Amino acid sequence: MLVKRNAASSLDKIQAIVNQCDRCGACLSVCPVYADNHRETAVARGKLATVRAMIEGGITADSKIVTAFEFCLLCKACTENCPSKVKTDEVMIEARQYTAEKLGRRIKHQFIAVLLGNNVLIRLTAGTLKLSRKAGLNGLLRSVVPIEHTKNHFQEMAMGPAAFPSFPELTRPKMPHHARIAYFQGCAMKMFFPAASQATMKLLNKTAEVITSESVCCGMPQLVHGMANQAYTLAKKNIVSFANVDRIITDCASCGSSLKEYGHRLAADPQWAERAQEFSQKVMGLSEYLYEIDYQPNRKSALKVTYHDPCHLVRGQGIKKQPRELLKRVAEYVEMPQADKCCGGAGTFYLDFPETAQNILAEKVKNIKGTDVDVVVTECPACLMQLAKGKQQSGYFEVMHISQVLGMEFSSTLEGGLTSNMCLSGKQVFSCQTHTNQLIICQKIISNNG
């Protein structure tokens, strides 16, 4: 049974949260989208005032209000900095649900929901992207399709690393304290970052017996675009699929945040509340899990790395020190300023508001460049796409998922995203299949590994 929803209930649910705002303005200094356009309707205080006016009947929802609610990264920076801890991101999710039920949903958001809600379509998309890359069509398409830079970048990312490999056969040492773990492979990791997924599986296989479970989309894209019932349906499928494992590990920050919220989202559904709560308690992010089991890599490379905190990891799940401590075990670590500030990716935000996303990204790139690192590491596919765009524009650093950096100790990991060649002096060097300046990194790996 689904939890019944209607437009009025969405606003009723958030009235108490909205009323917590005392209009102090502390959120103005931390909101990335307000910093870009300085409009009151962009910041939490203004968004909450708009919702309050709708609740009180002073204004009715229209297309401008829909856009104002969509103009939010859901990054939680306002909540973190708010003296009253007003959950503006939660308010925005419910307000979007309200306007979607009143005014309808955008076609592109419905398309994304349909695609991500169907594993057959995801496999078809991933397979098509893999074939396109192998056939060299990614470069051809970029030269003949006149698209603006964000979509161009998105296409490059989609056409570049996409593949859908089967996971390798590995020996699987048992973990005494977590006998059965499962890998939750999110849709974006499946479609766009299979090499990082492979690296995650190798890491997990090194720590425990990994149970194969068929996952569906975590439901986050549907939830944030006013399709809560579809999100709940997906949540229930995942709860059933992962019923018999002790831990559910995901290498996608957004998936992790979404999965950990199942207990909260389904709390009002008597048939699912308890199971949802149990499910959420089993979920861990990859770095959270590896840190908890005190994962110790066999080798340390000469790489210099920094870490970008995905919003859904640092504020959504409170995971901050774990990835940094792990990275210090495999590389030289340098902290960048404002590492936990949103990169502007934020799900589909960078497609909906490319100019603002680009301006937010430019700040992030400036901070990365200031560290003079080889690699910026993160743990979220949306951040990987956005940061890779920054890398393309600046050319100064490489972008990698944390599983790929931690997994460098497995020589075979290099095969997941890199190809090997002989250099002029007869040594084996590696270059990236999709990027051009990875050589420096690979030389460092080689010099370190002898």
Ligand code: SF4
């Ligand atoms: S910081 Fe919190 S209480 Fe203050 S204006 Fe912003 S949302 Fe309202």
Ligand code: SF4
């Ligand atoms: S969630 Fe982020 S983008 Fe949205 S209002 Fe809060 S600080 Fe601004």
